[in-house]
Amino acid sequence: MKLLRVGTAGSERPALLDADGTLRDLSGVVPDIDGALLADDSALDRVRSAADAGGLPVLDATGLRVGPPVGRIGKIVCIGLNYHDHARETGAEPPAEPVVFFKAPDTVVGPHDTVLVPRGSVKTDWEVELAVVIGRTARYLESAQEGLACVAGYAVAHDVSEREFQIERGGTWDKGKNCETFNPLGPWLVTADEVPDPQRLSLRLWVNGELKQDGTTAEQIFPVGEVVRYVSRFMVLRPGDVINTGTPAGVAMGQPEPKPYLRAGDVVELEVEGLGRQRQELKDA
Numbered sequence: 001m002k003l004l005r006v007g008t009a010g011s012e013r014p015a016l017l018d019a020d021g022t023l024r025d026l027s028g029v030v031p032d033i034d035g036a037l038l039a040d041d042s043a044l045d046r047v048r049s050a051a052d053a054g055g056l057p058v059l060d061a062t063g064l065r066v067g068p069p070v071g072r073i074g075k076i077v078c079i080g081l082n083y084h085d086h087a088r089e090t091g092a093e094p095p096a097e098p099v100v101f102f103k104a105p106d107t108v109v110g111p112h113d114t115v116l117v118p119r120g121s122v123k124t125d126w127e128v129e130l131a132v133v134i135g136r137t138a139r140y141l142e143s144a145q146e147g148l149a150c151v152a153g154y155a156v157a158h159d160v161s162e163r164e165f166q167i168e169r170g171g172t173w174d175k176g177k178n179c180e181t182f183n184p185l186g187p188w189l190v191t192a193d194e195v196p197d198p199q200r201l202s203l204r205l206w207v208n209g210e211l212k213q214d215g216t217t218a219e220q221i222f223p224v225g226e227v228v229r230y231v232s233r234f235m236v237l238r239p240g241d242v243i244n245t246g247t248p249a250g251v252a253m254g255q256p257e258p259k260p261y262l263r264a265g266d267v268v269e270l271e272v273e274g275l276g277r278q279r280q281e282l283k284d285a
Contacts, residue, residue: 001051002188002276003033003153005067006059009110012067015059016051017188023064024056033189034071035240038135038152044191067110069155069189070133074241076103076183077231078159080173082246083219089254098222098230101173103159103183103244111186111278115160116285117264118179123163124262124282127247128205128213128270130198130224131157133189138228138237147228150237153191154198156272157244158184158280163253163261180285185242187276195274198224203248205270207262213270215248 005012006023014026014033029050030037037043050056080099081087087094109115117124135152160183166176195201198217205213217223222230227245231237252261262268264284271277 001048001191001194003191004069004186004188005033005071006064007067008065009067012071016047016056018051023059023061024051025059026050026056028057032071033069035074035238038133039239065110066112066187068108068185069187070185070240070242072240073105073108074238076105076108076242076244077237078103078177078244079222079227079246082221083215083248084221085215085219085249086247086251086254087221089249089251094221098227100231100234101177104178107178107180107183108185109181109183111156111184111276112280113184114181115184115268115280115282116179116181117262117282118162118165119285121162121164122261123253123259125161125163125252126205126207126212126262126268127159127161127251128203128272129157129159129244129247130201130203130217130272131155131185132224132228132243132245134228134237134241134243135192135239137239138232141229141232144223144225144229147225147232150228151192151224152239153189154195154275155185155189156187156270156275156278157242158268158270158278159244159247160184184278184280187278190275201275202273203271205250205268207260207268208266213248213250215250219248220246
């Protein structure tokens with residue numbers, strides 16, 4: 001299933017994109033698409049049954065904002081330097097263990113919402129990523145297979161990053177990762193049954209129409225199941241939590257000087273195979 005949330009920010013309602021590409025209203029079936037829904041097999045079965053029956057009300061998509069596909073996210077765990085090609089372009093050694101950092105849930109915006117360039121920023125960068133949405137509690141998992149079994153679905157994430165704040169201003173990466181609007185998510189949450197192998201997905205990103213990133217999740221150093229297993233050894237992952245699993249080569253930081261960092265007026269478009277496409281115009285904060 002392709003699940004999404006539509007409407008004004010803070011007032012989104014649940015929806016479904018059916019096999020014919022028709023947008024259908026789910027608000028009469030479930031209250032929202034969130035951790036509570038993803039952890040409830042009977043509720044998901046009701047959604048599937050309603051979709052198969054074909055009687056869900058049609059929504060007019062004209063002018064309708066698409067919000068983040070998951071509401072009330074508990075935490076966003078991010079994995080840094082998780083692609084062999086990205087490590088090479090930044091001159092970094094592939095990490096022996098996953099590099100873990102966090103984004104606050106309030107960085108999440110819809111896939112087509114405005115992204116704000118922070119005040120004083122000179123190194124705002126782009127990163128297309130595969131996002132993993134957790135559907136059952138993951139605690140001290142023993143295997144990558146158990147990790148995959150805890151995944152409810154997948155989405156496109158844009159891990160916007162301010163490299164000066166991240167690297168040159170002291171402390172951890174968090175200052176460069178948690179600026180407002182720095183995690184567009186969606187358009188859809190595609191349930192795990194529609195993604196049989198998350199290690200065979202292409203990822204692409206364009207800036208002002210120019211292709212910048214063209215990678216594949218096959219390049220991940222730590223694959224999805226292993227990432228979920230590993231993170232569960234340090235914290236409890238709960239339904240509705242999100243993991244951003246890293247970015248392939250092609251970020252601005254890895255380009256020759258002068259590096260083409262983002263500015264107000266730039267347009268970024270990105271996609272992950274089978275998971276939909278995002279488009280954001282940048283403006284000054």
